[in-house]
């Protein structure tokens with residue numbers, strides 16, 4: 083069958099016309115028969131694009147795969163998880179609630195190497211804490227109005243992009259939990275790296291450990307141990323490759339923080355397969371090269387400048403996750 087035969091709107095419109103010609107009210111669920119080639123194949127949803135997997139009822143034996151129930155798929159929300167308004171607003175509220183702790187993480191760890199994590203406003207010393215105005219989108223100290231931490235609105239915008247990635251990625255619940263966990267640490271890591279060219283251990287360590295643990299849960303509840311071993315091998319291999327450049331090239335290589343972030347990246351992409359890992363690396367290095375070239379041409383940097391690599395690693399990982407499957 084070709085893709086055109088799977089056009090749901092055309093097929094259903096034709097079914098409606100046949101129903102109308104037979105004197106049957108169109109839209110009655112039990113009167114509309116889908117063509118046989120619209121039936122799901124190997125658990126793939128018949129009304130989503132060819133190759134797209136239905137979020138619910140993945141089994142060909144599920145109730146909405148039977149022709150007599152087929153019109154039900156039009157009203158089954160699990161075939162359209164991304165457009166359920168209530169679910170979407172819950173996600174947006176959850177993301178907004180996450181912004182202050184992420185902003186706190188950026189403010190605490192965006193300090194030069196060897197300097198203790200920031201605990202208060204640089205100008206007046208007012209303590210940073212959840213609920214403080216310094217952790218709002220305006221990023222101002224409540225006492226002296228000095229700028230604190232990440233630029234105004236930056237955490238909120240990047241968190242929104244991360245949320246979009248989480249919604250759009252094709253993943254099981256356990257895989258999505260692993261991606262959500264990693265993104266939760268990747269957002270402050272990206273901003274800290276941009277600010278001070280560092281990827282601190284207190285942020286990279288939980289990101290990596292949590293991803294490996296949650297992928298273990300995904301393995302236990304899904305495809306078994308093999309993809310988890312592959313994720314582990316990919317994470318270890320990528321981390322060691324990045325660390326080797328530090329040892330061989332010194333400051334011209336990647337930083338050890340990049341190597342630690344790369345372990346989680348390798349695990350997450352390796353879970354989906356070696357081609358996804360390769361795609362993530364290609365996208366990471368390509369975006370880094372394009373950005374470097376643009377900054378060189380704009381004379382914002384010179385050949386000896388050191389650009390943070392973490393943001394490109396996060397960007398390439400997100401793009402590869404969206405392309406996976």
Ligand SMILES: [Zn+2]
Pocket residue numbers: 203204205206207208223224225226227228
């Ligand atoms: Zn202050």
